[in-house]
Amino acid sequence: MGSLKPIDDATTQQGFMATRVDELINWGRKNSLWPMPLGLSCCGIELMAMIGPKFDLARFGAEAARFSPRQCDLMIVAGTLTWKMAEAARVIYDQMPDPKWVIAMGVCSSSGGMYDSYSVVQGVDMILPVDVYVPGCPPRPDAVIDAIMKLQKKIEREQPLKARLSGDNLDHGIGSKTFVRAPNTAVSTRGSHAVLPPGESRP
């Protein structure tokens, strides 16, 4: 404990706040989400409206949509994902740096929607761990904003420091066995998105 020093006068005069590292990290993460707009079909139009000035996603700090996955931490799957496109979507997801979250926007990406078909992925949770599902065809921009607020609440509950200290594998790149088969189990209460390989269950 020898490294702990009493707070000096300069600090007390300027003021300070006591908080937990987790809370500070989460506060930063949840208020600066950078969406990766995976606009695959009609839902993409609503996504654009959401980011635009009328609905103004900037109020939630998530308006900085980047078209490089390397700069993003929130993938918004807006549209119909086909099996032919699934490989590309998975590569984009893997290219995003951790921590990262996924919103399935619209019924198509949530469950395949009306495309009960051989060519359409019946829910992107077959290939990606989804955090928030948004119903609607297409969902109104306010519904997606609501999803972003829900995601912010979820990020608040994460424990990044604990995950890091416990050696939880934070690198969910292509090395992780994030191959999800069971839908709707991807909502993790842990601070990480490690989705288990088939056959293994969470403790």
Added chain:
Amino acid sequence: MSTLERVQSALAAIGAKPLASREGTPFFSIEPAHVREACRILRDVCGFETNTFVTAIDHFPAEPRFELVWQFLSVQHNDRVRLSARVSGEQPHVDTIGDLFPGTQYSERECFDMFGIVFDGHQSHAGGLKRLLMPEGYDHFPLRKDFPHQGIEPDKLYNAWFKQRFERHEAEHADV
């Protein structure tokens, strides 16, 4: 002279039989072996410069199972004409008309992709008859009537790709 008569007399040599069509477009049934000849007559004698589409209809379980349909347009005469030929088998063959009407190449690729009809002699910029909409390596022909609409193992190609990618990654990072 009506379109029907004009085309009928030109196609008489290959024994085309007129069929009833619902909206009045001249419609002829031909033998699959005469496809190229019929198309050449339509282009060179009757003045149909353009092919509108090549497609197929699956009459499963009737035999012969597939009805191929070609539609041609004459801008000069403001006419349309349709040809039909019945083919059967698991992998039906018919001659390509891609060299007579280059615009049919995509139609033929789509028809192959969806119905599995092989157009003999097909040459396109893609280098032969390849799938157009479904990914390379797909095993089925989705618009056939005996194909279930939810598909057969729709995730097969994705899973294979994912597994291969994962194993390659594991091998590359084996030392860490």
